[in-house]
Amino acid sequence: MKAETLLVIDDDQDLRESVIEILEDNGFVATGCESAESALQKIKTEVPSLVIVDNMMPGMGGMALMPLLKNDYPGLKIIMITAFSTVDNAVAAMKSGADDYLSKPFRRDELLVAVKRNLEELKFEQQLSEPDMDEALSCLSNQIRRQILAALAEKKEMRFMDLTRYLGISDHTKVNFHLKNLKANNFVSQDREKSYSLTPEGVKMIDCLHLFSKRIPS
Amino acid sequence: MKAETLLVIDDDQDLRESVIEILEDNGFVATGCESAESALQKIKTEVPSLVIVDNMMPGMGGMALMPLLKNDYPGLKIIMITAFSTVDNAVAAMKSGADDYLSKPFRRDELLVAVKRNLEELKFEQQLSEPDMDEALSCLSNQIRRQILAALAEKKEMRFMDLTRYLGISDHTKVNFHLKNLKANNFVSQDREKSYSLTPEGVKMIDCLHLFSKRIPS
DNA sequence: TTGTGTTGTGAAATAATATTCACATGAAAC
DNA sequence: GTTTCATGTGAATATTATTTCACAACACAA
Structure with a gap:
């Protein structure tokens, strides 16, 4: 440089x-x-x-x-x-x-x-063009994952099957796939009681999405 | 309204x-x-x-x-x-x-x-005209496309090979691929002289990236 | 015990994206 | 006119992402 x-x-x-x-x-x-x-x-x-x-x-x-x-x-x-x-x-x-x-x-x-x-x-x-923005953006680029984040932001805490029903997705393993992805990226965590909730980073992502949709009202 | x-x-x-x-x-x-x-x-x-x-x-x-x-x-x-x-x-x-x-x-x-x-x-x-969130996010989730946007935001206007060299990418067709994607999403346009530049929507995307990068570094 | 719902795993199939390659056109340079 | 560079296309390939499926452990109620 x-x-x-x-x-x-x-x-x-x-x-x-x-x-x-x-x-x-x-x-x-x-x-x-x-x-x-x-x-x-x-x-x-x-x-x-x-x-x-x-x-x-x-x-x-x-x-x-x-x-x-x-x-x-x-x-x-x-x-x-x-x-x-x-x-x-x-x-x-x-x-x-x-x-x-x-x-x-x-x-x-x-x-x-x-x-x-x-x-x-x-x-x-x-x-x-920073590396960890990569993960965040590619995570957010999937609609189901965004829905999961939004649902958890809304309900604060949800169990697995409640979440899948809430989203209206019939195949639970599909939800599982995306949930795992969110967990791997540390946007979502699972507590001892098997309930899922947003991590602080996940909350931040929701924030970003709000900014986004405000900036891009369609 | x-x-x-x-x-x-x-x-x-x-x-x-x-x-x-x-x-x-x-x-x-x-x-x-x-x-x-x-x-x-x-x-x-x-x-x-x-x-x-x-x-x-x-x-x-x-x-x-x-x-x-x-x-x-x-x-x-x-x-x-x-x-x-x-x-x-x-x-x-x-x-x-x-x-x-x-x-x-x-x-x-x-x-x-x-x-x-x-x-x-x-x-x-x-x-x-406003792009929608899906397109915007999936476009932004690719690093090369972000680099192209950033380069065009910086330089205002660039020709194809200049852009390719600027990004340090050896295969020009690769850049072309992403450029076409950006063009298709109307974030980038090409003027009569073959130079590429950001559209107003593209400028907005850069803005969104700034919002993002301001939030992400936790 | 038998059934039923929850929560999961991993492999295989499929779809979406990205990269590479072979080639083509036109303009400028020599 | 031949070479060289800029710009581009399309098909083949490789890579990733996503969906689907077959199965399994466990809890809990009938």
């Missing part, structure tokens, strides 16, 4: 270089651009993980640049810095795609906190 | 009622709650399209309420209003899930513009 690079876009050379220095002092790899236009050019050859962009610049301003960047590089994190900050401006910046917003002058640690936090979030978001 | 309802959450009865009146004068259906807690309760029985929430309230504040709402009802639009607004507070509000932010006191038309704009956005987002 290659190092994350940061790009500082600001027409004020002093500020730009001092920001770069702060970042480099803290182990980041940072470069600079003096305008939005040159930044767009530069990013074509190397896409940074995060850009820090000034609002007011000759030519294209930071506010106009951000939608372009987010459009071409949706994963890119953007921190906007601005001298004459107002609430409205901050809200507009966030709506235009800024992930964070700093008012000038800012302290060195404010900058670093913002940078680190956003890089953390980026890393987190990039974890999309 | 039933009328959109708006919910105004504010402990200040005068302000709450005047906001509701403004909204009703303009043809909206609006109700009120005097606390975050009672709002959570109320929303369980009827989910509004948009909520207007005050920042400072006894008990749970608006800032704490928003993530809860966004978590349970991701489609819900939230406008935060606040008396002592600062840039930092506005930024924090937007990061916590606010879709818009108004400083008190606000003019009647500021409120109305914000409400209308957010309801427009909501309508727009809902117009995208």
